[in-house]
Amino acid sequence: MYIAGQEEIDAVAKVIREHKLFRYGVGGECDRFEARYAKYLGVKHFALAASGSNALAAAMTSVGLGPGDEVLIPAHTYMATATSVLAVGAIPVIVDIDESITIDPQAVEDAIGPRTRAVVPVHMWGAASDMNAIMEIAERRGLTVIEDACQGVGGGYEGRKFGSIGHVGAFSFNYYKNMTAGEGGGVSVNDDAIAERARCAIDPCHFYWHGRKDDVKPFSANGARASELMGAILNVQLDRLDGMVSKMRAEKMTILKGTKQLDNLGLRQSPMNSSNHDCATQVMYTLPSAEAATEFTKLMPSVICGKTGRHTYTEWDQVLMGIGAAHPAMNPYLMPANAECRKAYSKEMCARSLEILNRTVMVATHPDHSEKEIADIVHNIGVAARVVLGGMPTDQAELRSAKPVDAQKFDLKVDA
Numbered sequence: 144m145y146i147a148g149q150e151e152i153d154a155v156a157k158v159i160r161e162h163k164l165f166r167y168g169v170g171g172e173c174d175r176f177e178a179r180y181a182k183y184l185g186v187k188h189f190a191l192a193a194s195g196s197n198a199l200a201a202a203m204t205s206v207g208l209g210p211g212d213e214v215l216i217p218a219h220t221y222m223a224t225a226t227s228v229l230a231v232g233a234i235p236v237i238v239d240i241d242e243s244i245t246i247d248p249q250a251v252e253d254a255i256g257p258r259t260r261a262v263v264p265v266h267m268w269g270a271a272s273d274m275n276a277i278m279e280i281a282e283r284r285g286l287t288v289i290e291d292a293c294q295g296v297g298g299g300y301e302g303r304k305f306g307s308i309g310h311v312g313a314f315s316f317n318y319y320k321n322m323t324a325g326e327g328g329g330v331s332v333n334d335d336a337i338a339e340r341a342r343c344a345i346d347p348c349h350f351y352w353h354g355r356k357d358d359v360k361p362f363s364a365n366g367a368r369a370s371e372l373m374g375a376i377l378n379v380q381l382d383r384l385d386g387m388v389s390k391m392r393a394e395k396m397t398i399l400k401g402t403k404q405l406d407n408l409g410l411r412q413s414p415m416n417s418s419n420h421d422c423a424t425q426v427m428y429t430l431p432s433a434e435a436a437t438e439f440t441k442l443m444p445s446v447i448c449g450k451t452g453r454h455t456y457t458e459w460d461q462v463l464m465g466i467g468a469a470h471p472a473m474n475p476y477l478m479p480a481n482a483e484c485r486k487a488y489s490k491e492m493c494a495r496s497l498e499i500l501n502r503t504v505m506v507a508t509h510p511d512h513s514e515k516e517i518a519d520i521v522h523n524i525g526v527a528a529r530v531v532l533g534g535m536p537t538d539q540a541e542l543r544s545a546k547p548v549d550a551q552k553f554d555l556k557v558d559a
């Protein structure tokens with residue numbers, strides 16, 4: 144997302160020049176990336192896939208979820224968290240988030256029913272879910288934890304990397320992520336048998352390339368194999384990751400320090416579960432009301448969490464409409480095995496989450512921001528807060544120039 148340039152071009156050119164675009168038996172970039180990223184995460188296995196959605200569905204498959212199972216997911220996440228549950232024939236049960244914008248452990252505990260088998264903490268916008276609480280509940284109540292770390296590349300929780308804490312993790316490397324090959328994803332896991340199942344879900348033919356182990360039963364699945372182009376780009380991107388994240392963390396700290404005194408007016412830093420280990424792609428604030436948040440974003444280029452469209456359950460049409468598959472016989476909502484699962488959704492079902500999301504704003508960081516740009520951001524946050532929350536007349540509001548959020552965040556740099 145943030146940075147892609149000459150090194151990526153050279154890495155891709157090398158793969159093409161050498162005619163080594165296929166990972167198995169031909170190239171070595173995917174294998175190399177998988178080994179390096181597993182080490183980076185502190186897990187035994189990492190299996191590349193074509194996308195984060197594929198990786199999540201493979202993770203669900205790998206831990207044996209299927210019809211008859213309910214999976215708890217947060218009200219605020221990208222739709223793929225829900226659709227990956229449906230992809231394996233299970234039913235997503237949507238539960239509230241708290242002010243950290245991640246799944247509320249108490250809501251998880253309260254939502255557990257007789258059919259609940261798993262929970263998906265999502266490290267939204269690179270900020271950690273409350274993993275200690277979730278792992279404790281999961282152990283006590285016998286749940287499997289699938290960490291959706293698709294937005295958490297490079298981040299962690301209390302010193303451990305996202306995707307290494309739950310029973311299995313899933314990552315995305317799409318254009319908007321901290322490492323990107325345009326698209327891409329993968330599964331992180333320690334358990335050998337789960338890793339083999341994840342690889343089979345990603346590529347049911349993968350046994351043929353390395354030889355099938357007698358103790359692993361293959362099964363049919365749809366292919367989502369990574370290409371060597373992806374592996375080559377990600378190997379370059381991995382070298383940059385920590386430097387980029389530490390710059391964003393430094394920017395976040397500067398912004399928070401520079402805006403701390405605005406607490407008094409009602410502009411509060413959103414509570415974080417592991418504030419020194421997040422990806423720091425965003426600085427999040429909770430405001431007193433949705434109206435104040437709306438006015439704030441008119442002055443300070445920033446985004447309201449509840450207004451991003453696809454990241455809130457109210458926008459997940461297929462889920463709300465009960466269309467869990469293209470063919471009715473494959474639709475988990477109609478499967479007899481799911482008769483006892485909870486399948487009733489409404490747009491009002493997580494009103495507490497909506498209330499929080501609509502008064503939470505995100506200010507984007509960027510590893511290339513200069514000191515001057517960061518100072519301007521701090522200045523503008525202060526001006527916007529004083530106008531919206533402190534009664535400062537608008538004609539006294541002197542805003543400095545600031546780039547539109549999207550241009551800052553998603554600008555692809557190519558030095559060719």
Ligand SMILES: Cc1ncc(COP(=O)(O)O)c(C=O)c1O
Nearest residue numbers: 194195196221223293294315317
């Ligand atoms: C939280 C979350 N889960 C899953 C995904 C799916 O990843 P992909 O877009 O690579 O399929 C995304 C992608 O944006 C995401 O943000």
